[in-house]
Amino acid sequence: MTKQDIFRNLVNASIDQMIKYLIEDFHLDITSAMNIVYSSQTLELLQNKRTGLYEQSPAYVYHLLNQEYKSGHLPR
Secondary structure, eight states, rough: OOOHHHHHHHHHHHHHHHHHHHHHHHHOHHHHHHHHHHHHHHHHHHHGGGGGGGGSOOHHHHHHHHHHHHHSOOOO
């Protein structure tokens, strides 16, 4: 497995968990949850290798997404 494969797998695992958490926490349907994730700044940061966010747990990444979803921006 290449480093790029590992990166993609970690990002995809976080995406899957964030969608699951949104559905559970906000009682959203899968399409709405996916739209939130895929249009978020959190996802942009997650997909940027330089941020290192992909190395964090999906729960931590979801915390950022949750804050962005509730407030409209990422926490400082």
